[in-house]
Amino acid sequence: MTDLVPALQDAIRAAVRVLLDDPAAESAGLDPDTLEVGVQRVPDDKPGDYGSPIAFALAKRLRRNPAELARAIAERLVAPAGVARIEAVGPYLNVFVDPGAFVRGVLRLRGALAATGRKVVIEHTSVNPNKEAHVGHLRNIVLGDALARIERAAGSEVEVQNYIDDTGRQAAESLFAIGYFDAHYDGTSKYDHWLGELYVRLGQAKEADAEAIEAGVAHVMHQLERGELRAAVERIVRAQLETCFALGAEYDLLVWESDVVAAGFLQRGLEVLEQLPTVSRPTAGKYAGALVMDVSAFLPGLEEPQVVLVRSDGNAMYVAKDIGYHLWKVGRLEGLRYAPFAEQPSGAMLWTSTPDGEPSVAGRTFAHGDQAVNVIDARQAHPQTIVRTALQMTGGGRDEDSLHHLAYEVVTLEGQAMSGRKGLTLAIDTVIEEAVRRARAVVLEKQPNLASADAVARAVGIGALRFAMLKSEARRVIDFRWEQALSLAGDSAPYVQYAHARACSILRAVAEAGIALRGADTEGADWSALGPLEVRLAAEVARLPGVTAQAAEADAPHVVAQYALDLATAWNGYYNHRDVHGRPDTSVLRAEPGLREARAAVVAGVRDALARALGLLGITAPEQM
């Protein structure tokens, strides 16, 4: 069977059509095909499993009593597979599933959705290459990585890009600081941390020696623009990537700003823009000598509709570079060269743009996205809107939806804003270390004999961290607090991981008992022995495909995180369920043959769904903990 909910929607729509075709009915020009049929789970204390308030909507249009309409629709309904009966409960249409058929249907659902044929280019991380990544970046990396996994599961081809701003002032300052302080890396701390300290020191030194430092940094910036310090920047990038890999994030391509400029994307982008009637070069007034773009047609109500693309001194603004880069992302410019950069922990190759690389790579096509999604903090909303507007204006209307900005709010530190310049930060590496340390202590306490204690501690510690960054909406400010971010109980990754491990434990015992699981076709299973408890659990499992699609559509990983909690809660509730006498009544192994096999298959379905949901969030699911 396919997903039950769409099947129900179709069935209800069909019944409505029959109802309206009745000559006695006044259809009031109602077209059942365009009717939005809501189908949702029924509250626990109401009869049935799924329900629809469709009669309300019709009652208004047909000017008939909703309860009466619900009855009329119910009479004309042909129940889809897995449904025992559908009846009117007051004005609601309530669906009673057949437990056995429903559960088997759920067990046949597949996790991956049908291919969309679309390519999504996701940019995330993009940390300035001048210091170690901090917990603000953590949110970016984890959000972007989770979104990439979700989009893939939702059927899109995904390319993850990490933009390296190697011509910026921040990189220049850090690199200049090495020579300025005559510092020598001795390997006692991670390279990016060492450099970050020099960067902060340089900031302080400016108070006494501003002029010399300014001149020196300007010199380094020119070297960077000419690509002379590529190796030095690469060293920083590699150190930062270690942190990303430890979090479980991987990439397809590094895109270096110097390469974007060298490929002429800035110039060619400007040439495209100059064709627009909204782009001009005023000879008088406030913007004399500059190249400006009027965005008021796309962004009404702006106080200042002119955006400067090229300054009157001839230097391009950052947003102009960004527009060129994005024209390439969606396949409207070509010209980068590529080379392998590193083999990542999963074994997948990370590629990089580079001046002396190959113009094409066998078996892959970079960029050419049908859509670009940028994971960038919410303060960049204005420039992101300008880039999107530029794509729209130059795209002749066909790229309206080509750029999404996944805007996430800042992470504060115990209520305080972080500042890299002031050194007021908390490094991701530090947090990972602490998270794993705490997790290990708990693992050793709960499971002293666990052989995989180290691996579990990493999975749990890092999982907790990732989950803390993902469980709320991106537009909510996160105040980073240790107890909350590293919590191993309650609404957390370990809660879900534990539920998964618990299911695995049962399934190990099931295997030892000689029961071979084959999902809906499990031998010896008596599906008719299943009841409402299994239905409730399976209904939760059945939500996964819809949740995946919704999270992808809305660029909202938190939808998956919330679902993972719901599923784990449903499973824990089932596992601990007791009958009216207070005795456990959901045991798998102690159930009579037939029911035992059917329940085991359900548990396997739950285990798989939990693992998949965690996988969408980039969180590993240990089999024991």
Added chain:
RNA sequence: GCACCCGUAGCUCAGUGGACAGAGCAGCCGCCUUCUAAGCGGUAGGUCCCAGGUUCGAAUCCUGGCGGGUGCGCCA
């Protein structure tokens, strides 16, 4: 000043216009001779910021306030 985001239990947050608004944490009371107690059950805790409006129906949509955050540079 203008624009965007947020306002739901003591705290942190879920809640694609539908059935009495839900979790976690903190509090209180229980549950391991039961397949993993990192768990489960119970209890207590709400003017869903306020006021209007749309709707059969609003935490959800619209308007106007109030409170908080952010952004508005020929910076990146």
